[in-house]
Amino acid sequence: MGKLAWGLIGGGEGSQIGPAHRLGAGLDGLFTFSAGALDHRPDAGRAYGQRLGLAAHRAYGDWQEMLAGEQARDDRVDLVTVATPNATHFEITKAFLEHGFHVLCEKPMTMTVEEGEEIVRIARASGRICAVNYGYTGYSLVRHMRAMVARGDLGAVRLVKAEFAHGHHADAADADNPRVRWRYDPAQAGISAQFADCGIHALHMASFVIGQEAERLSADTVSCIGSRVLEDDAMVNLRFDRGAVGRLWTSSVAIGRQHGLTLQVFGEKGGLRWSQEQPNQLYWMPLGGRLQVIERGETGLSPEADRTTRVTIGHAEGMPLAFANIYKDLAEAIRAQKENREIDPAANLFPRAEDGLRSMAAVVAVAESGKSEGAWKDARPPMFRDPAGDSSG
Amino acid sequence: MGKLAWGLIGGGEGSQIGPAHRLGAGLDGLFTFSAGALDHRPDAGRAYGQRLGLAAHRAYGDWQEMLAGEQARDDRVDLVTVATPNATHFEITKAFLEHGFHVLCEKPMTMTVEEGEEIVRIARASGRICAVNYGYTGYSLVRHMRAMVARGDLGAVRLVKAEFAHGHHADAADADNPRVRWRYDPAQAGISAQFADCGIHALHMASFVIGQEAERLSADTVSCIGSRVLEDDAMVNLRFDRGAVGRLWTSSVAIGRQHGLTLQVFGEKGGLRWSQEQPNQLYWMPLGGRLQVIERGETGLSPEADRTTRVTIGHAEGMPLAFANIYKDLAEAIRAQKENREIDPAANLFPRAEDGLRSMAAVVAVAESGKSEGAWKDARPPMFRDPAGDSSG
């Protein structure tokens, strides 16, 4: 089956989230990046889109133009990702849903509950998919936690403890830093800062894993840096709809924590612990048993886990990105050669034939030394033993 | 600038390494997968290539056909990856280099030193790039270790300690398992098993990081499982060409280790420690100082590290793959809808508008509770408070 067509709104040059979406959408070869309105400056957006490979007539100047253009096509995009500033999510998502497009909206989906309800109603009425990008639930072992809870490994869930605490806004001097200040300013950020930014990831993950929705909550919100109007730290106690108790801590002043999205689930029959900073291991203790380490990619995990892993057990899930760096180096090397220029020295690091040869010589030396009681052997290929022979050294 | 054209030899349906190369080559959008000879069965290879999106006339039946076909094209592939069985690497790599193609060859590059020297000579004579896929050196913090050594942070390197020890061949019952047995059989694997398979990764990484090449070595090789002719465990002592001492341990019977590629470097002025199973942290102790944790993505790292990271500090490098899983779910959901069938339940896990709405309601509840001394608030959106109103629960 052919690829699906994908469009992106927002994510202009220099944004962090745009490349992340292009990477995620393209990774498995399921989507072709076919249309985009990438920048609030129409010309910049059109030019950037074309640089990224879009056809000129599908590199749109704004989302309205894109909506009109795609609507008119037989091969219109199958999915639109909305990665614009938060305040615009609602109207763009609404418009595309109403015209029959599937949408993946960045979080937060809307700025108010009323807008959120309207989106839900439109999505339900239209039969279109409206997804929201709580991307951390995509981790293989998060999926497996959910499967373990669903199939009863933990019995009834008693307690879920979620944290998303980092220290990246802990410098009081940042009170004047515009890149940080707006986050704590109600005029720009709305009614909540740290909870709305990070806490909802932790809350969604807790709900996702235990299969229960929050019903009631009590919060203690504080601004540890006094000049902030909105909270930079919050503790939230929760009750979920099938009986679980929740405890959720989120902070942006926790110096020493880099990311800190962690989840612990305690049930009648066992407990689980997972952390985003070490996503390839899941700690599981059955009641009365020992702590065990579940490894991503081990045999016998749930279908939900198996479906969402691409790397064999023991490798970090990020291994393909290491791999991609070899290709990135090679692309630069090939281009430098084509353009008859020097290669970027930071890219001139890919292993080459000389390295492959040296490995072979080492293999021979190891085999021979191993057979002769550990006698020391020359580890170099013959052609490199004469110092003059190795121009690469 | 446009994408480069890329071709793949080997990596047929069901192989592990083929998808890894397609993923790596495609990740940054630098290469287009343009040609392939993917299977030793010509028909299977042609069909699979087309299913992967190759044009019919560039989905070749074997590598000779591909060599002939690509040679004849103006838009011939810029890079060919050789991911065939080890014994064929030499002739394929040689042929493509000789006809002017850049090549990325899987490890081991050749089966003998003589073949290796021939490849080096051809590559040098032709001016073509011949790279070898020691992919672990692509990790951002491995690049940074190299940069730290090169710029003198450690002073002269005294000692490098490398390990690649796992336990995946520790079951003596596997002596009869064909998927394992061939690895320890000289007729199929050559003169070395575990060192040639894993040890050379560790040795290459050691050389890469310290910027020195192995000159002499002494090895103790053993077959812990008696029925094996080739070694399943080896300890290798080394001397490098600018004075470093090396110690390298590799094993396939180390039950309890999943992957175990680790590197420690000790110099006059400090020590480093890194492990592939936790690739986002690098442990550094300057002489007389404290152990510090260098995080992938932190500001102020080397250009070599900066160039090879795609995810902000604190996230696991594998985060984009979690992200891609949301897109993978959505592709399945969209296709199921197009095909008027049920979605795969293991894919029906993407967050949706209801989740986005629930988050917004939680944000409001947190903000209100926070302002009223922690009073308990309803955390649900109004439309879900009437049980009949929430059909998604």
Add this chain to the structure above:
Amino acid sequence: MGKLAWGLIGGGEGSQIGPAHRLGAGLDGLFTFSAGALDHRPDAGRAYGQRLGLAAHRAYGDWQEMLAGEQARDDRVDLVTVATPNATHFEITKAFLEHGFHVLCEKPMTMTVEEGEEIVRIARASGRICAVNYGYTGYSLVRHMRAMVARGDLGAVRLVKAEFAHGHHADAADADNPRVRWRYDPAQAGISAQFADCGIHALHMASFVIGQEAERLSADTVSCIGSRVLEDDAMVNLRFDRGAVGRLWTSSVAIGRQHGLTLQVFGEKGGLRWSQEQPNQLYWMPLGGRLQVIERGETGLSPEADRTTRVTIGHAEGMPLAFANIYKDLAEAIRAQKENREIDPAANLFPRAEDGLRSMAAVVAVAESGKSEGAWKDARPPMFRDPAGDSSG
């Protein structure tokens, strides 16, 4: 200067806390165990005290007898430890203070606030020391955290996060287990279970480290196991008297956590993290810097830390207990020999002369092999090379 005289009330045969106090009091040779009333059964207490080496007339039948007896002596005990059931702490502590003894009381000091205030008044009026055994604050690095806060390394403390969460009461079947049940029964345990048992350790440690006292709090207490009247899990939010915010979680149903006493302190200028399960490392990140590992015993720590460590850096603080096990083995070996009986096989594990000899032979072999390019050497002492010669093998 001579040793001080020490007396113990409670801690009868089979108790856990009695040996811990005797170990702690005796460890540095500062106190002599001189008097005791160890059991609520007078005869059992007298007999046990004598078995532990007390003079017959100072192995008392009950605490009243001990109070009378010690009062009458010139060499009365300098310190009395009260390690009886919780409900009796108040009257015993009060009585000894009033008669001029220094007291170390197990926690909780009293069952009510009123009793607690009375003890404070008596202690103040009498000029006697009344200590309470929050023993975890004795860890060297906990003392160092306090010193770091006090000297301003963190600036003003914004937030302290304390946890004491374990899973040892997570089995619902224990609802009928008398060893667990009483803890959740108000008739026996008072008004609080998990907070009173564990939470107050965490709260005291938080106060101790930040040098601030709790002023106000809000708690969410739950009984995860429904049959319990008192809480088995609590989340407490706090405000301290010089501005710090506190968050304290305590649980006895957190399956997978063994002990879980941890403290995180976040200030204007840095953050700290410490855990009782790994007490020899303290994690410190200065604002804008890197995470560092402070090791117990490193040079340059505070006087408070230096005074409270007995083992050099890199050893676990429990090393002297490993050491003591060698002596324990030897005591058994010597006694078995004296009594002309077989040694307990579990004690027959101390290293002996043969091991010392083997080490020496290995040293020689290593030195010789090292001088001869790694030639293999016999590692055995000559006298053990003839198999008949080694009767210990």
Add this chain to the structure above:
Amino acid sequence: MGKLAWGLIGGGEGSQIGPAHRLGAGLDGLFTFSAGALDHRPDAGRAYGQRLGLAAHRAYGDWQEMLAGEQARDDRVDLVTVATPNATHFEITKAFLEHGFHVLCEKPMTMTVEEGEEIVRIARASGRICAVNYGYTGYSLVRHMRAMVARGDLGAVRLVKAEFAHGHHADAADADNPRVRWRYDPAQAGISAQFADCGIHALHMASFVIGQEAERLSADTVSCIGSRVLEDDAMVNLRFDRGAVGRLWTSSVAIGRQHGLTLQVFGEKGGLRWSQEQPNQLYWMPLGGRLQVIERGETGLSPEADRTTRVTIGHAEGMPLAFANIYKDLAEAIRAQKENREIDPAANLFPRAEDGLRSMAAVVAVAESGKSEGAWKDARPPMFRDPAGDSSG
């Protein structure tokens, strides 16, 4: 049964090893410190011994005097510990054994193999116990590893990997530091430095755990700091007498490692990993299973483990030393009061009645807040609410 009498030779004022032996011997109350010859300066030794509580006539001036004196007594010491400089171990140990004393000798037991054999012969002939202080084998989980191997949990041991690598002699500037230099000088240290100092601990532990003795070895010894004659780093390959392969690394230039005594054992049916820096956890993976964490003190361990642990599961084994610090503070407080002087501020940190009272007030506040939907409560005892009332704040 009464205590055994214990004597110490060496361990004078300021030594590190003397207090460690006194602590170890005294910890369980099994030995009374009864005699000593603590210093090579007779007067200093006699004075120090008396300060430590020895009777004047058993605080000897040298070991010969002690030998003569103790021989003549009916209540002579049951055990003599030899903790003098290495070169004197042989003659002292020999003399005491020959006169019928049990001896615990510090490592290395002798300077040569010949001396070692003589000690073994004397010990065997005399029937006296001659123990050697490889104290690390006293850890409870090291004992448990041995028991697991002995009872067959691992099947036949294939491979044992031992490390004792630290970085405390990594500073080349220490070449002139007399406290370090002698260790690498053959005139003072003999034929080996790092292996003789640390390596033999790791080798003994490996032998102890797997129940096999080293038969043959091959070593690569290097002096990473060029001015040293003896090795500061060694890699040793071994063959044990019942088939296990050994790999042992020891180093004193491994900057970033604090202690680094670790043991990994790989058998037919499973693998084990333990580290002295985290001695309370043992990692165990059965073949085909998951990695499990065995906790010191868990129920169901071997008798050898149970016998050698004093602290309940989840506490660090060093907890009694934290506890002892409270008593140490109290001793200082009591003495300061007796001597009418100020207490050492670093000792004025023990928890006191005010803390016990505050805890009680917090318990009440938690219970009340918990019952009233988390309403904020005053956490202070009434007597401290009036600022004037709390003189301790």
